[in-house]
Amino acid sequence: MDLGDEVKTAVETGAPVVAVESSMINRGLPHPESLSAVREASAAIRGGGAVPAVIGILAGRIKVGMDEREQEALASANDVAKVSRRDLAMVIAEGGYGATTVASSMICAGLAGIPVFVTGGIGGVHRGFEATMDVSADLEELARTNVAVVCAGAKAILDLPRTLEYLETKGVPVLGYGTDDFPAYYAPSGLPVDRRFDKADAVARVMKAKWDLGIGGGVLVVNELAADDALDAATLDGYVKEALKQAEAEKVSGKAITPFVLERLNALSGGEVMKAGKSAVRNNAATAAAIAKAYAALRANGEHP
Numbered sequence: 001m002d003l004g005d006e007v008k009t010a011v012e013t014g015a016p017v018v019a020v021e022s023s024m025i026n027r028g029l030p031h032p033e034s035l036s037a038v039r040e041a042s043a044a045i046r047g048g049g050a051v052p053a054v055i056g057i058l059a060g061r062i063k064v065g066m067d068e069r070e071q072e073a074l075a076s077a078n079d080v081a082k083v084s085r086r087d088l089a090m091v092i093a094e095g096g097y098g099a100t101t102v103a104s105s106m107i108c109a110g111l112a113g114i115p116v117f118v119t120g121g122i123g124g125v126h127r128g129f130e131a132t133m134d135v136s137a138d139l140e141e142l143a144r145t146n147v148a149v150v151c152a153g154a155k156a157i158l159d160l161p162r163t164l165e166y167l168e169t170k171g172v173p174v175l176g177y178g179t180d181d182f183p184a185y186y187a188p189s190g191l192p193v194d195r196r197f198d199k200a201d202a203v204a205r206v207m208k209a210k211w212d213l214g215i216g217g218g219v220l221v222v223n224e225l226a227a228d229d230a231l232d233a234a235t236l237d238g239y240v241k242e243a244l245k246q247a248e249a250e251k252v253s254g255k256a257i258t259p260f261v262l263e264r265l266n267a268l269s270g271g272e273v274m275k276a277g278k279s280a281v282r283n284n285a286a287t288a289a290a291i292a293k294a295y296a297a298l299r300a301n302g303e304h305p
Contacts, residue, residue: 003053003112004065010051011113014300016292018045018285019109019117019147022056022066023082023099025075035075037278039068041118041285048289050116055108057083057091057098064112074099084137102149103141106218110145115207115295117147118288120281121185122220123258124154124163127244135166142218143170148207148295150221150288152280153183157240157261160189168194172217173210175203177287178224186225186276187233193222200287204294223287229279231272239268 003011010017020041025034042052054066056074063070074080074097081091083098085107091098100108102119109117123136136158142149154163164182167174174182176193183189197203207219243264247253252260266273 001062001064001108001111004063004067006051007053007065007112014296016050016289016296017053017114017116018050018288018292019064019105019114020052020054021100021102021105021117021119022054022074023101024120024281025056025071025099035071037281038071040278041281044282044285045118045289048286048293050289050292053112053114055100055105057096057100059097060092060095062092062108064108064114085141086137102138106141106145106147106149109147115147116150116288116292118150118284120277120284121152121155122149124158124160125166127157127159129159129162139163139166139170142167142172142220144217146211146216146218148203148219148221148291150223150284150291152185152225152284153189153222154185155258156184156186156236157244157258160184160191164191167220170217171215172220173206174220174222175206177203177221179222183222183225184233184236185280186273187231187236188225189233200290200294203291204298207295208298221287221291223280223284226279226283229276231269231276239265242268
C-alpha cells in the first residue's frame with residue numbers, strides 16, 4: 001500500500017481524512033463526468049477542513065491518495081477491474097489496475113487508518129433476492145470493518161426494506177444526518193433511519209462509543225438529500241422497473257447489472273439521475289469532512305462519549 005504524501009502526513013498527525021472510492025471514476029459515471037464528480041467531492045472535503053484520499057489499485061499496489069494524473073489514467077484505462085473484497089487479492093497479485101467499490105475502499109481505508117469514507121450510495125439486497133441470493137458485499141463489509149460510511153442511502157434499484165433488515169441483523173447502526181428518512185440515493189424512500197442526528201460531533205461520539213466498546217463493524221451515515229436535486233419517488237421507481245426489465249431482456253447479470261441499470265436510469269430520466277447523483281456525492285463529501293473533523297477532535301482530546 002502506498003499513501004500519498006499529504007494523506008500520509010495527515011494520518012500520522014491525526015488530522016481529519018476522508019477516503020473516496022474510485023469506482024465512480026471508472027465504473028459509476030461516464031467520462032469526463034466521473035472525474036468531475038470525484039474532484040468536486042475532493043473540493044468539498046477540503047472545503048470542510050479535511051484531506052481527501054481517493055483510493056484505487058495501480059499496477060498491483062493500493063494507492064490511498066491518488067493525484068489527478070493517476071485519477072485521469074484510471075478513468076481512461078480499458079483494463080480496469082471492478083474490485084470488491086473478493087477481487088482485491090487477485091488484482092494485486094496479478095499487478096493489475098482496479099477501481100475500488102464501497103467494500104474494498106472500506107478495507108483499504110481501515111488498513112490506512114482512515115475512519116471515515118464517502119460514497120454516493122451503497123449496495124444492498126437486490127430485488128428478486130429470493131431467486132438470485134444477490135446481496136452486495138458492501139453490507140458484509142459494513143458488518144466487519146471499523147469505518148463510518150457517509151452516503152445518500154442505498155441505490156434505488158435495490159430492495160430497500162430488506163437492505164435495512166440485513167443491516168439491522170448485522171448490527172450496523174443507520175444514522176440519519178439531518179434526516180429521518182433513509183434515502184434511495186436519488187429520492188426519499190419513506191423508510192426510517194435508526195436515529196437522527198443534526199450535528200457532526202454527535203455522529204462522531206456514536207462512532208467512538210461503538211469502537212471503544214469493542215463492537216466491530218462500521219457505522220452507516222445517510223445524508224439528507226438536497227431538495228432541489230431529489231427526484232419524485234414514484235417517477236424514479238417507474239424508471240427503475242423499466243431499467244430492470246431491459247436488463248432482464250438483455251440477460252445482464254452479476255457485476256454488470258448495476259452499471260447497466262444506472263446508465264438506463266440516466267437515459268430514462270433525461271440526465272436527471274446523473275445530476276442528482278453528483279449533487280449527492282458533493283453533499284455527502286461535505287458531511288463526511290465535518291464528521292471526520294469531529295472524530296479527529298474527539299481522539300485528540302482523549303474524550304469519552
